[in-house]
Amino acid sequence: MIMRREELIGNLGRSCIWDIIVIGGGATGLGCAVDAAGRGYQTLLLEQYDFAKGTSGRSTKLVHGGVRYLKQGDIFLVTEALHERGLLLQNAPHLVRKQAFVIPIYRWFDLPFYLTGLKFYDLLAGKRSFGSSRRLSRRETLNALPAIRPEGLHGGVCYYDGRFDDARLAINLAQTCVDQGGCPLNYVRVDGLAKSSDGRLTEITATDRETQKTYRLKTRAVINCTGVFADDVLRMDDPKTPIRIKPSQGIHLVLDKAFLGGDAGIMIPKTTDGRVLFVLPWGNKVLMGTTDTELNTISLEPEALPEEVNFILNTAAAYLQRPPSRRDIQCIYAGLRPLAAPQNGAKKTKEISRSHKIIVSPSGLITVLGGKWTTYRKMAQDAVDKAISVANLKSAPCRTKDLKIHGWSEGVDFNSHWHVYGSDKAGIEKLIQENPDLSRPLHPDLPFTKAEVVWSVRHEMARTVEDILARRQRVLFLNAQISMDIATDIANLMAAELGRSSDWVRTQVEDYVKLVSIYL
Numbered sequence: 001m002i003m004r005r006e007e008l009i010g011n012l013g014r015s016c017i018w019d020i021i022v023i024g025g026g027a028t029g030l031g032c033a034v035d036a037a038g039r040g041y042q043t044l045l046l047e048q049y050d051f052a053k054g055t056s057g058r059s060t061k062l063v064h065g066g067v068r069y070l071k072q073g074d075i076f077l078v079t080e081a082l083h084e085r086g087l088l089l090q091n092a093p094h095l096v097r098k099q100a101f102v103i104p105i106y107r108w109f110d111l112p113f114y115l116t117g118l119k120f121y122d123l124l125a126g127k128r129s130f131g132s133s134r135r136l137s138r139r140e141t142l143n144a145l146p147a148i149r150p151e152g153l154h155g156g157v158c159y160y161d162g163r164f165d166d167a168r169l170a171i172n173l174a175q176t177c178v179d180q181g182g183c184p185l186n187y188v189r190v191d192g193l194a195k196s197s198d199g200r201l202t203e204i205t206a207t208d209r210e211t212q213k214t215y216r217l218k219t220r221a222v223i224n225c226t227g228v229f230a231d232d233v234l235r236m237d238d239p240k241t242p243i244r245i246k247p248s249q250g251i252h253l254v255l256d257k258a259f260l261g262g263d264a265g266i267m268i269p270k271t272t273d274g275r276v277l278f279v280l281p282w283g284n285k286v287l288m289g290t291t292d293t294e295l296n297t298i299s300l301e302p303e304a305l306p307e308e309v310n311f312i313l314n315t316a317a318a319y320l321q322r323p324p325s326r327r328d329i330q331c332i333y334a335g336l337r338p339l340a341a342p343q344n345g346a347k348k349t350k351e352i353s354r355s356h357k358i359i360v361s362p363s364g365l366i367t368v369l370g371g372k373w374t375t376y377r378k379m380a381q382d383a384v385d386k387a388i389s390v391a392n393l394k395s396a397p398c399r400t401k402d403l404k405i406h407g408w409s410e411g412v413d414f415n416s417h418w419h420v421y422g423s424d425k426a427g428i429e430k431l432i433q434e435n436p437d438l439s440r441p442l443h444p445d446l447p448f449t450k451a452e453v454v455w456s457v458r459h460e461m462a463r464t465v466e467d468i469l470a471r472r473q474r475v476l477f478l479n480a481q482i483s484m485d486i487a488t489d490i491a492n493l494m495a496a497e498l499g500r501s502s503d504w505v506r507t508q509v510e511d512y513v514k515l516v517s518i519y520l
Helices: 005-014 027-038 068-070 073-092 111-129 138-145 166-178 227-237 304-318 373-391 417-434 450-459 465-472 480-485 489-497 502-519
Strands: 017-023 044-046 095-106 134-136 155-163 183-186 187-195 199-210 214-224 244-255 265-268 279-284 286-290 331-340 356-360 366-370
Touching: 005 183, 005 199, 005 214, 017 373, 027 044, 027 373, 044 166, 044 187, 068 073, 068 111, 073 111, 073 244, 073 286, 073 373, 095 111, 095 138, 095 279, 111 155, 134 138, 138 155, 155 199, 166 183, 166 465, 187 214, 187 227, 214 227, 214 373, 227 244, 227 331, 227 366, 244 304, 244 356, 265 331, 286 304, 331 502, 356 373, 366 373, 417 450, 450 465, 465 489, 465 502, 480 489, 480 502, 489 502
Parallel strands: 017 044, 017 214, 044 183, 095 265, 214 366
Antiparallel strands: 095 155, 134 155, 187 199, 199 214, 244 286, 244 331, 265 279, 279 286, 331 366, 356 366
């Protein structure tokens, strides 16, 4: 099926009772919508901005079990995540790939410690292992990591995890929801919740932010998947609800690929803040992250703190022959983790479990807290199971373990950025055949073409310049300055597709240029 917002928005005017309404279009919300629609339920997803606008589009791009959680003794979370990692590779092979990581060893007694831990990691993965960990000699380590500092290097440990494109997976999940008969909508804001005389949540008030038209939507179940904003929805339901979210900020730096020099990533297992640090290839760049900074405030556009940037630069400099500096950074982005607040309030955010939690309010509102991208499918399964129970829906089994995600394609060429479109690549190629001018690149230093912008507007519900440059073609995250340079061209292309005015173009460019200042 084709995902067009102009057609899907008409569903809000239908006189019907939705089986399940999902609030939030990040990883968890999209997962819930896919699961619910796949079981045959009348499913509506409402996202007030764009899919993966928040945390879900700002990850470390890893599909992983979480090596550091072994040290915390969270064996269940690691085992579950490793299982889900394997399912993601199976169901979205055009977006998920195996990635080698090397831990450089500068103290000989670290070698048996890390090798033993990673062998246990392999064991937990079982038949879904991405590859066996192994010891590397000094020469093998330098061959795998040409940019690593050689002084004092004893060798390394190689292990395997996965990497992916988070926002592109989110778009494909929205398309999968449509394929399954669901209705995912971006730029629709939930304004209020209404209850029946017995206190049960039965209705949502929502506004289409493009037309300002308001809708009253009847439903049997509501799942709150708004991440760091979950408390806002909980208090919309009951103003006296205690705080459930403890936000934590993680930032990432994007630099030129020369800072890594190879295809293997680096995992730095011990940092001064008690986390691990990853340096990994992403696109034709290098991604460095992340941090764990406790916050008391929540923002839709969180900003990296100077001390966070310095922490990553200084940590990386201790391992790389060419120490990166502030002027080498091509993009800085920050994301907020929606951690479930511990009951005693004593734990630091880095110690709070990444396991998810599902709570049910007296009104029947179901809220998903915590979790991570890798386990989004299992989180969704648990949440929909709970919705079936709470709303007394007719039982239907979960189908997502073997459900191919939209774009599924075999024999993917990861050397081409077109791999993220999977089977939709043929549609983009057809656009170019019909109009060869669309084959022109957006910028001499970018692989992206005009055809991809047109495709994203027509088939991926891109509505703004930011939607294109941040989440459809990822230019903002690869090189923020270049994204700003081409913003006007993108706005004009979109205006022609959407029938927008010159005033719309001007406003879009002004808003985007203002946004980019946060990423530079």
